[in-house]
Amino acid sequence: MTEKKANTRVEIDPLIAARWSPQAFDPERVVDSETVMALLEAAHWAPSCYNEQPWRFIVCNRHDNEVAWQFALSCLMSINQLWAKNASLLIVACASEVFSHNGNSNRWAQYDTGAASMNICLQATSLGLFAHQMGGFDAERAREIFKLPQELTPMSVIAVGYYGDIEAIEAGLVAGETAARERKPLESHFFRGDLETPYVF
Numbered sequence: 001m002t003e004k005k006a007n008t009r010v011e012i013d014p015l016i017a018a019r020w021s022p023q024a025f026d027p028e029r030v031v032d033s034e035t036v037m038a039l040l041e042a043a044h045w046a047p048s049c050y051n052e053q054p055w056r057f058i059v060c061n062r063h064d065n066e067v068a069w070q071f072a073l074s075c076l077m078s079i080n081q082l083w084a085k086n087a088s089l090l091i092v093a094c095a096s097e098v099f100s101h102n103g104n105s106n107r108w109a110q111y112d113t114g115a116a117s118m119n120i121c122l123q124a125t126s127l128g129l130f131a132h133q134m135g136g137f138d139a140e141r142a143r144e145i146f147k148l149p150q151e152l153t154p155m156s157v158i159a160v161g162y163y164g165d166i167e168a169i170e171a172g173l174v175a176g177e178t179a180a181r182e183r184k185p186l187e188s189h190f191f192r193g194d195l196e197t198p199y200v201f
Contacts, residue, residue, distance in 0.1 A: 002163045003018065004020045004180070004181050005017050005018055006018075006020075006181055006183075007180070007181070009186070015122055015125055015126055016122070018125055019121055019122060019125040020130075020181055021130070021131070021132040021133065022130050022132060022163060022177060023083035023132065023169055023173050023176070023177055024083070024086075024163060024164045024165060024166045024168065024169050024177055025083070025084075025086040025087045025088070025130070025159065025161040025162065025163065025164045026086065026088075026161060026162045026163060026164035026165070027062075027085070027086040027087075027088075027161075027164065029088065029161065029162040029164075030063045030088060031061070031063075031088045031089055031129065031160065031161060031162070035127055035129070036059065036061070036089070038123055038127060039120050039123050039124060039127075039160065040057065040059070040120075041123075042119040042120060042122070042123035043055065043057060043116040043117070043119045043120050043123075044116075045119065046112065046115040046116035046118075046119045047112070047115060048108070048112035048115070048116075049106065049108035049111075049112060050099065050101065052096075052099055052100065052101075052106060052108075052109070052112070053112075053116075054095050054096040054097070054106055054108075054109035054112050054113060055093065055094070055095060055096070055112065055113040055116040055117075056093075056094040056095075056096060056152055057091050057092070057093055057094070057116075057120075058072075058091065058092040058094070058146055059089060059091050060072040060089065060090045060091065060092065061088065061089055062087075062088055062089070062090075063088060069089075069090055071145045071146070072090035072092055072142075072157060073085060073090060074141070074145070075092075075137045075138050075139075075141045075142045075145065075157060076134060076136065076137045076138075076157060077134075077136035077137060077138075079136065080134050080136045080137070080157075082169070082170045082173065083159075083169050083170070083173060084132075084134070084157075084159045086161070086164055086168070086169075087132075087159035087160060087161040088160065088161035088162070089158075089159070089160040089161060090157055090158070090159055090160075091120070091157065091158040091160060092142055092146060092154060092156075092157050093113055093116075093117050093133075093154070093155045093156045093157070093158060094113070094148060094152040094153060094154050094155060095109040095110045095112070095113040095152070095153045095155050096109055096151055096152055097109050097110075097151050097152070097153055098151045109153075110153065110155060113155055114155070117133060117155075117156065117158060120158060120160070121133065121158070124160055128162070129160055129161060129162055130160070130161065130162070130163055131158055131159065131160045132158070132159045132160075133156045133157075133158050134156055134157045134158070134159065135156055137154070137156070137157045139153075139154040142154040142157075166178070186199070186200075187199065187200050
């Protein structure tokens with residue numbers, strides 16, 4: 001079940017259409033160092049306010065640093081641990097909330113970190129991997145475990161790896177894994193000129 005192409009009204013880039021967030025990962029297949037570097041390089045070239053690049057990504061690889069990987073896993077909500085335990089990489093995404101050039105608050109830091117995270121997800125898709133971003137984690141535990149300074153805000157944990165055996169995930173997760181991808185109606189989120197006029201065509 002490695003393909004779940006988005007059902008779109010008009011054709012979009014195949015890479016975007018192919019990206020989805022599975023829960024079945026292969027615990028044995030290693031993501032090699034060159035591939036990890038490609039993921040990070042993709043994030044590195046994301047746009048950011050003042051080119052600040054406020055993101056900080058802590059890469060925890062179960063195959064070369066299981067201690068750090070276990071720390072990251074322990075930050076996840078139990079429902080996410082059920083499947084993320086099979087991911088090769090757990091990447092803790094953080095946003096630096098202070099501009100380095102003047103020390104002022106950077107209110108765009110989280111937005112920009114999201115852009116860099118999306119680049120990781122798209123690069124993973126292009127390389128035949130999968131990425132699943134999680135908001136279900138204990139941010140304070142992550143802050144403590146990884147000794148994050150106050151200006152760094154943990155935003156998500158991204159599970160990355162190769163697709164695995166759907167039969168190996170918990171029975172309660174299978175329905176979501178096999179269900180078609182869905183989005184709310186486009187008209188409820190996109191508007192023409194004001195918030196009163198849905199963008200329709």
